[in-house]
Amino acid sequence: MFHPLRVSEVEQLTDDSVAVTFAVPPELRETFRHTPGQHLALRRRSAGGEEVRRTYSICSPAAPEGEDPVLRVGIRLVDGGEFSTYALKELVVGDTVEVMEPMGRFLLPPRPGHFAAVVGGSGITPVLSMASTLLAREPEARFCLIRSDRTAASTMFLEEVADLKDRFPDRFQLVTVLSREEQQSGLPSGRLDQERLTALLPALLPVADVDGWYLCGPFGLVIGAERALRGMGVERGRIHQEIFHVDDGSAPAAARTASAPAPAHATLTATLDGRSGTWPVQEGESLLETVLRSRSDAPYACKGGVCGTCRAFVVTGEVRMDRNYALESEETDAGYVLACQSHPVTPEVELDFDR
Numbered sequence: 079m080f081h082p083l084r085v086s087e088v089e090q091l092t093d094d095s096v097a098v099t100f101a102v103p104p105e106l107r108e109t110f111r112h113t114p115g116q117h118l119a120l121r122r123r124s125a126g127g128e129e130v131r132r133t134y135s136i137c138s139p140a141a142p143e144g145e146d147p148v149l150r151v152g153i154r155l156v157d158g159g160e161f162s163t164y165a166l167k168e169l170v171v172g173d174t175v176e177v178m179e180p181m182g183r184f185l186l187p188p189r190p191g192h193f194a195a196v197v198g199g200s201g202i203t204p205v206l207s208m209a210s211t212l213l214a215r216e217p218e219a220r221f222c223l224i225r226s227d228r229t230a231a232s233t234m235f236l237e238e239v240a241d242l243k244d245r246f247p248d249r250f251q252l253v254t255v256l257s258r259e260e261q262q263s264g265l266p267s268g269r270l271d272q273e274r275l276t277a278l279l280p281a282l283l284p285v286a287d288v289d290g291w292y293l294c295g296p297f298g299l300v301i302g303a304e305r306a307l308r309g310m311g312v313e314r315g316r317i318h319q320e321i322f323h324v325d326d327g328s329a330p331a332a333a334r335t336a337s338a339p340a341p342a343h344a345t346l347t348a349t350l351d352g353r354s355g356t357w358p359v360q361e362g363e364s365l366l367e368t369v370l371r372s373r374s375d376a377p378y379a380c381k382g383g384v385c386g387t388c389r390a391f392v393v394t395g396e397v398r399m400d401r402n403y404a405l406e407s408e409e410t411d412a413g414y415v416l417a418c419q420s421h422p423v424t425p426e427v428e429l430d431f432d433r
């Protein structure tokens with residue numbers, strides 16, 4: 079459910095990115111308490127009356143119980159992106175934005191241990207919340223951040239990350255790789271790919287002893303890092319990933335589920351917020367679109383298989399997904415699908431959005 083929140087701060091981070099902070103009224107304090115790694119779906123109506131939704135990760139540390147949550151998201155300008163253009167060019171303090179409660183399962187709740195992240199570009203955003211919360215709350219925990227960007231000037235949250243280094247010099251390890259700029263650290267410039275990470279990671283930290291790996295950023299970087307880690311024997315269960323951008327041209331076969339013939343007529347029953355309905359599925363539409371025709375409160379943000387907001391449990395029947403960059407294999411094995419990417423395979427399908 080969306081709530082109108084007042085913008086309390088807009089801070090320019092780089093030429094093409096801002097951090098936006100929302101004021102949370104006391105009655106919504108618990109609704110907006112987040113776990114590090116979660117994101118917010120934001121909604122606005124364009125001048126033409128069309129609804130635009132986007133998800134942005136929360137960069138602020140999670141507030142301990144009893145303290146007011148600070149809701150701050152990082153937004154980077156995307157070419158032609160309607161919401162990010164609005165955020166960078168128009169949004170000012172005092173404006174109201176519709177904001178959904180924190181969501182997402184790319185999480186690092188504070189716990190003792192050694193954690194590491196490989197991030198690219200704006201992929202730093204959720205990881206900043208993870209690292210800052212973890213280091214402040216768990217005196218024994220350690221965090222290694224390997225980040226890549228184009229140039230120092232284009233790197234988001236430079237100051238916040240430097241601040242972590244100052245506050246936790248023994249427990250926070252930082253490695254920055256710039257792809258288009260020489261740097262003083264001795265690391266050569268160039269992209270962080272599987273080959274480079276395979277050489278770099280064992281030199282930085284004891285790979286096998288890391289309790290959780292967090293990979294976030296563009297598709298190529300996340301998949302390259304996952305392959306490098308798997309190649310070094312890291313179990314699948316210790317690797318968590320969130321993909322921020324998918325270039326449609328490079329949509330990988332691995333993210334697509336096998337195609338299956340669609341039935342001539344199919345009906346969908348869906349439960350949402352405790353209420354159920356049954357509707358015919360029109361040709362070519364996704365199950366999310368079927369639900370949205372009658373229930374405008376159906377959860378979604380990206381409609382692209384990336385954010386996971388539209389996750390639903392298949393109670394009966396079978397569906398196929400066009401693509402899936404959001405759900406882990408354990409979730410799909412357990413029966414969860416992305417409604418925005420799902421089409422019926424059986425004549426009757428039942429989805430539960432509440433599970």
Ligand code: FES
Nearest residue numbers: 379380381386418
């Ligand atoms: S709405 Fe984002 S994955 Fe379906």
